[in-house]
Amino acid sequence: MFPLRGVWWVKTGREQDKTSFAFLEVNDANCPPNVQARIPPCLRSLMRLVTGANNNSANATTDGVAARLNSIKSSGNTKTEPTPGRTLSSVAYLQVSDGSCATTLQVVVDSSMANLKELTPSGSSIVVEGVMKEIPDATKKKVELKVQKILHVGTADPAKYPITKTRLPLEFLRNYVHLRPRTNTISSVARIRNALAYATHTFFQIHVTSNSFERITYTEAVDILKKNVKFESMIEWGMDFNADQERFLVEEVFKKPMIVYHHPKQIKSFSMRLNDDGVTVASMDVLVPKVGVLMSGSQWEERYEVLEKRLNELGLPLGHRAFSDCHAILQQNQIFTFHKH
Structure with a gap:
């Protein structure tokens, strides 16, 4: 864990509710344990509601499903109801890049810090300070940046930003010289060119x-x-x-x-x-x-x-x-x- 300040532009972003869920355990005799273990808790709870798990009948009536929904809402075993006058907080997971490599860095921003709808559109730019943390049980991303301070946000209009997630022809990118380095193709070429130029200049600096x-x-x-x-x-x-x-x-x-x-x-x-x-x-x-x-x-x-x-x-x-x-x-x-x- 170490502090970090960075200037990036957002490639992709998503907003997610930052609320805790408590689900009743599902132990359906008709579902093998190894299969149950692979089903996310939220889906298991929904399966229990719809199929009437723990009931002898395999088919729950509509009234029975409604009764279960009402009982869960009032039982306090699921997500907490928001305090009157206060909205539930959420977080934004941003995949950001500064162009120095092909991979992106995951940046986590709490809704208490900024309007997340301004951060998540592709093409937005941010200047932030935060702490780099290891992601437990990570598969692709090993670390993420937990934002502690937002220094600047440059918004992008999703309706006008031309660099989309789809494959863009090079002819199209010629019309956006200032933005095309954000694409994988042009940024890769730029990094290769930089490496070759650096190696050439280094050689002459050292040997000549x-x-x-x-x-x-x-x-x-x-x-x-x-x-x-x-x-x-x-x-x-x-x-x-x-x-x-x-x-x-x-x-x-x-x-x-x-x-x-x-x-x-x-x-x-x-x-x-x-x-x-x-x-x-x-x-x-x-x-x-x-x-x-x-x-x-x-x-x-x-x-x-x-x-x-x-x-x-x-x-x-x-x-x-x-x-x-x-x-x-x-x-x-x-x-x-x-x-x-």
């Missing part, structure tokens, strides 16, 4: 230092290639390198990984940030032996007027989709991006 790479500009690389008889007639400033030229630089000239940066703007995307010289952009290619270009990276152009000018140079309209995508990324403050090869 700045001294392991040779850093040269595109212009310097062109000068080196032009001095080689094999490439002197095949390369001019403003042309992109081919695979043979890239491998020549990394395997024969420097013989180690290298970074080529500041490429001519005409061979890179218009969305890359224009350098002060007006002819090159803030780009980079990582070259490694036996492969060539392993990955590329760039800084996005954050100056609206420069973006507009670049579109005019290329004859593209301001409503061009690439421009809209670039502008949306800038609004999210994602200035740098990397491209895998």
